[in-house]
Amino acid sequence: MSVDTQTVKRVARLARIKVSDDDATRMTGELNAILGFVEQLDEVDIEGAEPMTSVVDQTMKKRVDGVTDGNKADDITRNAPVSEDQFFMVPKVVE
Amino acid sequence: MTDLTKLTIAEARKGLKNRDYTSLELTDAFLSNIEAANAQLNAYVVVTADKARNMAKASDETLAKGDGGALEGIPLGIKDLFATNGVHTQACSHILDGFKPAYESTVTTNLWADGAVMLGKLNMDEFAMGSSNETSYYGDVINPWRKQGSNQDLVPGGSSGGSATAVAARLCMGATATDTGGSIRQPAAFTGTVGIKPTYGRCSRWGIVAFASSLDQAGPIAHTVRDSAILMKSMASIDPKDTTSVDIEVPDYEAAIGKSVKGLKIGIPAEYRLDGMPGEIEDLWQKGIAWLKDAGAEIVDISMPHTKYALPAYYIVAPAEASSNLARYDGVRYGLRVPGKDIVEMYENTRAEGFGNEVKRRVLIGTYVLSAGYYDAYYLKAQKVRTLIKRDFDLAWANGVDAILTPATPSAAFGVADQDLHADPVKMYLNDIFTVTVNMAGLPGISVPAGLDKDGLPLGLQLIGKPFDESTLFQVGQVIEDAAGSFEAEKWWG
Numbered sequence: 199m200s201v202d203t204q205t206v207k208r209v210a211r212l213a214r215i216k217v218s219d220d221d222a223t224r225m226t227g228e229l230n231a232i233l234g235f236v237e238q239l240d241e242v243d244i245e246g247a248e249p250m251t252s253v254v255d256q257t258m259k260k261r262v263d264g265v266t267d268g269n270k271a272d273d274i275t276r277n278a279p280v281s282e283d284q285f286f287m288v289p290k291v292v293e
Numbered sequence: 294m295t296d297l298t299k300l301t302i303a304e305a306r307k308g309l310k311n312r313d314y315t316s317l318e319l320t321d322a323f324l325s326n327i328e329a330a331n332a333q334l335n336a337y338v339v340v341t342a343d344k345a346r347n348m349a350k351a352s353d354e355t356l357a358k359g360d361g362g363a364l365e366g367i368p369l370g371i372k373d374l375f376a377t378n379g380v381h382t383q384a385c386s387h388i389l390d391g392f393k394p395a396y397e398s399t400v401t402t403n404l405w406a407d408g409a410v411m412l413g414k415l416n417m418d419e420f421a422m423g424s425s426n427e428t429s430y431y432g433d434v435i436n437p438w439r440k441q442g443s444n445q446d447l448v449p450g451g452s453s454g455g456s457a458t459a460v461a462a463r464l465c466m467g468a469t470a471t472d473t474g475g476s477i478r479q480p481a482a483f484t485g486t487v488g489i490k491p492t493y494g495r496c497s498r499w500g501i502v503a504f505a506s507s508l509d510q511a512g513p514i515a516h517t518v519r520d521s522a523i524l525m526k527s528m529a530s531i532d533p534k535d536t537t538s539v540d541i542e543v544p545d546y547e548a549a550i551g552k553s554v555k556g557l558k559i560g561i562p563a564e565y566r567l568d569g570m571p572g573e574i575e576d577l578w579q580k581g582i583a584w585l586k587d588a589g590a591e592i593v594d595i596s597m598p599h600t601k602y603a604l605p606a607y608y609i610v611a612p613a614e615a616s617s618n619l620a621r622y623d624g625v626r627y628g629l630r631v632p633g634k635d636i637v638e639m640y641e642n643t644r645a646e647g648f649g650n651e652v653k654r655r656v657l658i659g660t661y662v663l664s665a666g667y668y669d670a671y672y673l674k675a676q677k678v679r680t681l682i683k684r685d686f687d688l689a690w691a692n693g694v695d696a697i698l699t700p701a702t703p704s705a706a707f708g709v710a711d712q713d714l715h716a717d718p719v720k721m722y723l724n725d726i727f728t729v730t731v732n733m734a735g736l737p738g739i740s741v742p743a744g745l746d747k748d749g750l751p752l753g754l755q756l757i758g759k760p761f762d763e764s765t766l767f768q769v770g771q772v773i774e775d776a777a778g779s780f781e782a783e784k785w786w787g
Contacts, residue, residue: 216645249676253735273395279630
């Protein structure tokens, strides 16, 4: 499978990365090189193989469903590019 | 007085305890090396000199009382991927501009609890994506090694290139690093240092900036096998904050060093012999086999038929996980924000300016392979292939193999801005051909310096172990180190 420039632009939109026409053209070639490389996997007989979900043989650890952390809104918003009164500020999203 | 920066951690540990020198003297010696060298080598992105001296003084007080942890007063460098409270933590990306976490990663918390001293944060490939440390927002790291009679700059490997260079150039005693496809072992091999990636689940991933969560593991880079065992013991832990941290007590890895390898079964996988592999790599491998045989190990030929599919499967699994993990960088909660006419354009502008080309490439590949209609063809298939790769290893262990010996990399360090490697992303990815299988199977792997190539550049051998059997890697690794000796770059920098 290979991608065309339109597909690269669509995927970039899904990934929320702005790409110029030049970027998209360059990336199309690069992405096709990688997709060409991974095509080797078509040779593998995967009949009966389960997809890996955990590389280590261990049941997922669970913790008590309780509040164990909190009351640190200042710490959490401290690194925000724009914040006000412990809120993250973003451009208006509702008309 | 002897050059304190030439000591191993094991030696310094003894000297500090005997009060032959103080941690402050040791720390100052490294700080002055960093000051002299960093403009040329670019290993550190931030030097925390005041913090280092304060930590060293505190260690000296503890040592004066006859107390102290396993790493009391030992100065270390920390890869920029580890969250360090109040200190630059950006995964060497522009998108985390100015980010200083209000928390500390579990691995570094463990190191400080054992008395280690932080010298600063180390350069790396952006978000740990790279094999040459040329994708960092903070510029290329330069390998302290050069070809004989040449002044061409070489790469230190990646992504933990800053860690490897800092250790090799004596800018710290040891360093933390991380490994998703080879990012500890390949730079260790390129710089004549020892690097180990432990079993998945051995080190907590809490507070380490995520790249590919099912593959990422932290580990140390150090001068000797013993030093890496000392660091590994402190870095590893059982952590309730990471659900993939495994409930197995951390053993005393040092106890394995010096034990005979007599009777151990060492597997040699035929599939790691690549077409067109340089003769020197094959020779090095044969030398390693001979050393282990001489030490009494039993050498057995094994077959791992899915080896060649590990790298293509990795380039589906890792970007898929990365595209998901990196979705959080949106210009809202931390780091860079580039305005736009609405919120979506703000996201798009921020991510366009904040991510470098290699990161964008991988996020796009990941988004594509996970997108509607392609998930089964790519991601699901890759996860099935991953099961088969792990099965190859499981079969070797079931047949009584104790460890597997392979080359660490298909070549020695290459030049900065290599035209050939930059023209084709896949060529750069091939650097990880011998190391990536280990991540896909979640196993421990160590790279030990084993010799120099015809140009005088270091080469490494890799040992792969059973899950949570890092001890055997240290045991066998020491035999290689004893036979090969140690390697030091000839000093040309500040």
